[in-house]
Each structure stands twice: as structure tokens, then as C-alpha cells.
Amino acid sequence: MEENKTTPAPTPEVLQREISLILEDFKKDRENLIPILHRVAERFGYISSQALYEITAQTSIPVAEVFSVATFYRMLPTQERGRHVILFCESLPCHVVGGRELFHALQSELQLEPGQTSPDNRWTLLTTSCLGVCDFGPVISIDGNIHGNLTPESLPEVLSKYQ
Amino acid sequence: MKTVRSMVLVSHDEKSKASSSQEVIDAFNQAIKDFGLVDEVAVATIPEIGTIRTLPLVVIYPEASIYAPVRPEDVPFLVEEHLYKGREVPALKVKDPDTMRKAAWLTQRKGSLPAESRIVLRNVGKIDPESIDEFFAYEGGQAFATALQMTPELVVQVIKESGLRGRGGAGFPAGIKWDAVRKAPGKKKYVICNADESEPGTFKDRVIMEGDPFSILEAMLIAAYAVGADEGYIYIRGEYQLALERVQKAIQQAREYGVLGKNIFGSGFDFDIHIHAGAGAYICGEETALLESIEGGRGEPRVKPPYPTTHGLWGKPTLINNVETFANIPPIILNGSDWFRSYGTPSSPGTKVYTILGNVNNKGLIEVPMGITLREVINIYGKGLKQGQFKFAQTGGSSGSIIPASLQDTPMDFDSYSKMGVSLGSGALLICDDSNCIVDAVRVLTRFFQVECCGKCVPCRVGTDQTWKILTEISEGRGKMEDIAHLEWLCSGMEGLSNCGLGQTAGTPIRNMLDHFRAELDAHIKLGVCPTGICPMK
Numbered sequence: 001m002e003e004n005k006t007t008p009a010p011t012p013e014v015l016q017r018e019i020s021l022i023l024e025d026f027k028k029d030r031e032n033l034i035p036i037l038h039r040v041a042e043r044f045g046y047i048s049s050q051a052l053y054e055i056t057a058q059t060s061i062p063v064a065e066v067f068s069v070a071t072f073y074r075m076l077p078t079q080e081r082g083r084h085v086i087l088f089c090e091s092l093p094c095h096v097v098g099g100r101e102l103f104h105a106l107q108s109e110l111q112l113e114p115g116q117t118s119p120d121n122r123w124t125l126l127t128t129s130c131l132g133v134c135d136f137g138p139v140i141s142i143d144g145n146i147h148g149n150l151t152p153e154s155l156p157e158v159l160s161k162y163q
Numbered sequence: 164m165k166t167v168r169s170m171v172l173v174s175h176d177e178k179s180k181a182s183s184s185q186e187v188i189d190a191f192n193q194a195i196k197d198f199g200l201v202d203e204v205a206v207a208t209i210p211e212i213g214t215i216r217t218l219p220l221v222v223i224y225p226e227a228s229i230y231a232p233v234r235p236e237d238v239p240f241l242v243e244e245h246l247y248k249g250r251e252v253p254a255l256k257v258k259d260p261d262t263m264r265k266a267a268w269l270t271q272r273k274g275s276l277p278a279e280s281r282i283v284l285r286n287v288g289k290i291d292p293e294s295i296d297e298f299f300a301y302e303g304g305q306a307f308a309t310a311l312q313m314t315p316e317l318v319v320q321v322i323k324e325s326g327l328r329g330r331g332g333a334g335f336p337a338g339i340k341w342d343a344v345r346k347a348p349g350k351k352k353y354v355i356c357n358a359d360e361s362e363p364g365t366f367k368d369r370v371i372m373e374g375d376p377f378s379i380l381e382a383m384l385i386a387a388y389a390v391g392a393d394e395g396y397i398y399i400r401g402e403y404q405l406a407l408e409r410v411q412k413a414i415q416q417a418r419e420y421g422v423l424g425k426n427i428f429g430s431g432f433d434f435d436i437h438i439h440a441g442a443g444a445y446i447c448g449e450e451t452a453l454l455e456s457i458e459g460g461r462g463e464p465r466v467k468p469p470y471p472t473t474h475g476l477w478g479k480p481t482l483i484n485n486v487e488t489f490a491n492i493p494p495i496i497l498n499g500s501d502w503f504r505s506y507g508t509p510s511s512p513g514t515k516v517y518t519i520l521g522n523v524n525n526k527g528l529i530e531v532p533m534g535i536t537l538r539e540v541i542n543i544y545g546k547g548l549k550q551g552q553f554k555f556a557q558t559g560g561s562s563g564s565i566i567p568a569s570l571q572d573t574p575m576d577f578d579s580y581s582k583m584g585v586s587l588g589s590g591a592l593l594i595c596d597d598s599n600c601i602v603d604a605v606r607v608l609t610r611f612f613q614v615e616c617c618g619k620c621v622p623c624r625v626g627t628d629q630t631w632k633i634l635t636e637i638s639e640g641r642g643k644m645e646d647i648a649h650l651e652w653l654c655s656g657m658e659g660l661s662n663c664g665l666g667q668t669a670g671t672p673i674r675n676m677l678d679h680f681r682a683e684l685d686a687h688i689k690l691g692v693c694p695t696g697i698c699p700m701k
């Protein structure tokens with residue numbers, strides 16, 4: 001929870017070394033591309049374009065293919081994000097049990113539109129489809145931790161846990 | 164959970180309250196105490212009973228006897244006769260034929276409770292999901308051992324005869340799929356478990372994987388033996404961290420015990436399972452998109468035919484079933500197809516796991532025989548609405564239908580629902596009360612499709628975006644009457660021309676709205692008013 005995801009951009013040497021370390025665990029074929037991208041995103045917080053080129057250089061999977069796969073999946077971020085990533089579930093089961101009101105509260109609390117990162121780099125606000133914990137709706141996920149049964153009143157306390 | 168011998172349901176809607184239903188409930192509690200039956204009999208209320216004249220109405224399970232009208236002074240005698248001595252009281256039973264017809268839904272369920280029948284969830288919450296030893300202690304592995312004594316043809320035959328239909332949403336008969344893969348030419352075949360559960364409101368597969376991962380492995384072993392596969396994949400949604408860990412552990416333990424690997428139980432049969440974690444894309448639940456994703460590409464659905472049964476993973480014949488479908492397999496093999504057919508309806512045998520959500524008092528997961536009704540779900544399992552009247556339900560996530568209140572007595576099985584022009588979907592039941600606006604709900608559903616569309620084919624990419632924009636305009640008070648014709652045109656385009664199920668069903672909520680809630684939509688456009696006050700209507 002406390003980890004700081006925004007480290008300064010890694011130097012090309014670091015990127016090369018870290019990615020080759022990750023690739024040691026995989027066969028370098030297309031079948032493993034998604035797991036490889038998962039690991040790279042985990043290591044650096046997101047998959048930079050330099051990282052995409054580095055994967056291509058070390059696996060000989062065309063960069064167009066690496067790029068098209070990385071940008072297809074929601075869990076493979078290709079943009080830099082804030083220290084804490086909020087996923088707000090905007091699907092109907094959460095929407096009808098208070099999600100509508102919660103989203104207004106969340107937006108006015110953070111002063112962010114979906115997709116934006118706050119100037120102090122503390123928050124990135126994203127919307128997502130159903131997270132599969134609908135019996136606790138409305139639900140948000142912060143850095144992968146699920147917070148359910150939220151109300152506009154209980155929201156500030158949850159947010160205050162993430163600095 | 165406390166098990167009781169009998170259950171008393173007392174109607175407790177506004178009209179019953181006016182006919183002193185609260186006194187009846189109090190009298191039941193008192194009489195049950197007087198006869199010392201507190202541990203054996205439970206009393207519950209029916210908060211909404213429909214248009215029944217003779218109230219208050221009392222149902223006593225397991226006999227499902229209906230008594231109405233019941234006055235508080237009748238209760239001690241009723242408890243003494245029915246619950247204490249065990250004989251019905253004909254004098255108090257409902258006589259009004261109209262009531263008998265309207266309350267018929269209450270008597271469909273017989274059992275110790277208006278009860279769940281757990282087949283799929285048989286081990287969930289009972290065994291330690293991280294211990295294969297406990298799984299074995301609860302008959303685990305016996306179905307696979309039984310299957311090994313049978314020929315593969317016979318295994319497929321049993322599944323066919325059981326009438327099991329796929330639980331992922333489409334309801335395709337599982338036995339026919341198995342047969343097609345078994346007969347497909349080629350030596351190398353795959354068995355895949357589709358655990359990329361992303362339909363909004365659906366989390367049954369997560370609960371099965373988190374509670375009983377071994378049964379899925381056992382079912383995949385049986386399937387692999389039946390169709391002649393030696394390799395399998397479980398494609399688990401990336402967001403389901405706990406399920407991923409549990410299944411990983413289960414596979415590890417199964418390998419250590421030699422249940423997965425080479426020459427299993429000395430039978431000469433080899434099978435191993437890999438896990439593939441999804442990366443956040445709804446469309447990967449579509450079976451051919453799932454195959455693309457396992458192969459390491461963008462999860463874009465392929466053009467069908469050819470179907471995965473002949474050209475699946477890396478072009479080889481592949482059997483893909485949903486988690487819940489697989490969870491049904493071991494009990495069917497153990498108990499036979501006739502036993503399975505004793506649950507549910509003739510065309511949709513077995514049980515169905517539903518997630519009950521929305522504006523009800525009791526949210527959660529139930530497993531009940533196919534063919535129960537929405538009214539029953541809301542009132543008995545959902546314990547009634549929190550407030551207001553039932554307005555509509557949304558089934559099976561986003562590709563399900565919007566069921567108006569008028570269809571709440573239709574049995575929920577594949578065929579009855581398709582006759583009514585609605586679909587059962589993947590088993591989510593989102594119950595919405597009359598404080599919800601239909602335009603707002605449909606806009607949110609359409610937004611889901613707009614976000615999750617993979618972008619491969621034009622009708623879906625353009626259609627989902629256009630419909631969402633039009634609905635947003637309407638909900639903000641800028642709708643025009645010609646928008647309705649435009650919506651219809653876009654829906655028929657998406658239905659007829661899209662490549663995969665996402666686009667083909669993306670128009671369903673809009674169509675349901677046009678069919679059943681036209682007046683409310685018109686109010687938004689013609690009068691510039693949202694009757695529920697939900698839409699911003701700037």
C-alpha cells in the first residue's frame with residue numbers, strides 16, 4: 001500500500017538489465033507476451049515506449065505487435081500513473097445501489113476527470129467495468145484493494161489511508 | 164447455518180399489514196415458543212405478494228400448504244395442528260380460486276426450506292479450498308475414477324443424456340460440444356475452462372474457484388479423457404487474484420499427488436493444466452477471443468465458423484466450457500443423468516447459480532433448480548425490496564435482458580425466457596425498484612458495451628458508440644423523437660452485422676426499453692422530464 005510507484009524514468013541500461021532478468025523466466029515467444037508485459041508493468045508501474053522497444057529487441061516480437069497487445073488490455077498500462085490508482089466500478093449493479101452518488105462525491109473530492117492524474121501525483125482516477133464483487137457495491141479498487149459498501153460519507157476516510 | 168424442520172412464511176406487504184399481519188407474525192412467534200418449537204421452525208415474511216385478495220396469507224414449508232386469510236386467533240390452533248401434530252388444517256386453507264392461482268408460485272418449491280439445491284456449490288464453504296485431502300474426503304476424485312472405468316464414448320453419452328446446457332450464457336448443450344470435439348480429427352486436442360467471468364453482476368465462477376477449485380480440475384480431467392485431450396488451460400480473469408492463487412495451489416497439489424501429469428492412476432492417460440491470467444478485457448470471455456489471448460495476441464474474436472470444436476487453440480480441436488458447466492460434470496458422472504434430470508425443467512435440467520443484486524434486502528449467491536420465478540427470487544431469497552415497488556430486473560450481466568415486472572412470474576429457464584423474447588444470460592439478477600430510471604440504466608449498460616467493444620468490426624464499434632451518445636443526449640434533455648428510429652436502426656445493424664456476441668446483443672437493453680418502457684422514454688424526449696428524477700435533464 002505504501003509503495004511509491006513513480007520512480008524517475010529508468011535509464012536505458014537499467015531497462016535493458018531489468019527486462020532481460022524478467023525474460024529469463026519465459027520462453028521468448030508470442031505465447032508469453034502477455035505474462036511478460038504483466039511483469040514489466042509490475043516492475044516499472046507502467047509500460048513505457050522504451051520498454052516496448054526493449055522487449056522487441058530482446059524477443060524479436062515485432063514492436064507493432066507488442067504495442068497493439070499492450071494497448072488492448074486494461075491491466076497493461078502504457079501511460080504513467082499517480083502513486084495510487086483508483087478504479088471506480090461504473091457498471092449497473094454498483095450504479096443502482098449508490099454508485100451514481102458515489103462517483104459525484106469521488107470527483108468532487110479529487111477534482112479529477114476519469115483518466116486524469118492529480119497534479120501532486122497522488123491519484124489517478126480510472127473507471128472500470130464490473131470487478132465481480134457486486135454484493136458489496138458500490139465498489140472502488142485502490143491499488144488493487146477493494147473497498148465496498150461505500151457512501152459519500154465514508155469515502156474521505158478510505159481515501160485518507162492512501163497518502 | 165441453522166437447519167430447521169419447517170418454515171412459515173407470512174405475507175407482510177402493505178395490504179397484509181392493514182389486515183393485521185404483524186399480529187399474525189407475533190402470534191406465530193408466541194405459539195412456536197409455547198409449543199417448544201423454536202429450534203425447529205423458522206418464521207419469515209413475504210414483503211411483496213402481488214395482487215392477492217385474501218390476506219394475510221401464510222405458507223408452511225416443506226408441505227407448501229397455503230393458508231389464507233389467517234387471523235391472529237387462528238394461529239395457536241394452526242401451530243398445534245400443523246407444526247406440532249403434523250397435520251394440515253383444511254378449514255383454514257385458501258379457498259378463493261383466484262388466490263390459489265396467483266399464489267401457485269409459492270408452492271413450486273418443496274423441501275425443508277424453500278430451499279436451495281446445491282450441486283455446483285456442493286463443496287463451497289464446506290471444504291478447505293487449499294487442501295486436496297479434504298477434497299478427497301468429500302467424494303473428490305471418485306467421479307474421475309468412475310469415468311476411467313467407462314469408455315470415452317460412454318462418458319460423452321452420459322453428459323448428452325443429462326441435458327446439461329452451457330452455463331456461460333448461451334445455453335448450448337454441453338454433450339453436443341463434447342461429442343464434436345471427440346469426433347474432430349487430429350491427435351492433439353485441448354480442454355479449456357473459461358473463467359474470464361466479466362459480465363457485470365456475475366461472480367458465481369469466482370466463488371466456485373475460490374471455494375472448490377479441485378472440482379474444476381476433476382471435471383477438466385473427465386472432459387479430457389472423454390474428448391481425447393492431453394493439455395488444458397484455465398483462463399482466469401486477471402482481477403480475480405484470490406481465485407488465481409487458489410487454482411494455482413490446487414494444480415500444484417494435484418501434480419504432487421499424480422492426479423495431473425503423465426500416466427494418471429496408472430491408466431496410461433496423460434493430462435496437465437496451465438493457468439493463463441487475463442489482462443482486463445471483457446471480450447476475452449468470448450471463446451475465440453479467449454483463444455487469441457492465450458496465443459498472446461489482442462483478444463479479438465475470430466470469424467466463426469470454423470468453430471473451436473474443430474479449429475481452436477493453435478488450430479487444434481478445443482473444448483471450451485464455463486466454470487459452472489464444468490462444476491456440474493463430476494456429480495453427473497457419479498449420480499447419472501436421470502438424477503440430474505430430476506432437477507430443473509425438462510428442457511433445462513439441473514440447477515442454476517444466481518447472483519442476487521440491487522435494491523433487495525439480501526444480496527448474494529444462490530443455487531436453485533432451473534425454472535423458479537423472479538417473484539420467488541425477490542421475495543424469498545432476496546427477502547424483498549428495501550423500498551418501493553419492483554420495476555425491472557436485469558439478467559445475466561450486460562448481455563442479458565431487462566425483465567419488466569410483468570414477466571416476474573415466468574419460469575426462469577432457457578426456453579421459457581426465449582419464448583418471452585428475453586434471455587437468462589449468465590446468472591446475474593439485478594433487481595431494481597421504482598426509484599430507478601430506465602433511460603439511465605440503459606445508458607449505463609450501453610456505456611459498458613462502448614468501453615468493452617474490441618473495435619475489430621465496424622457495426623459494433625460505431626453502433627455502441629452512437630447508441631451511447633444518443634442515450635446520453637436523451638438523459639440530458641436533448642432528445643429528439645427521431646432518435647428512437649435511429650436507435651432502432653443502429654440496434655438492428657449491430658444485431659445483424661456484428662461478428663461476435665458482444666455486438667449482437669449490445670442492442671438488447673435498448674430493444675427491451677423500447678418494448679416495455681416506451682412511455683418513460685417518451686417522457687424524457689417529449690416532455691423533457693425524467694419521471695424518477697434521476698437523469699440530469701439540463
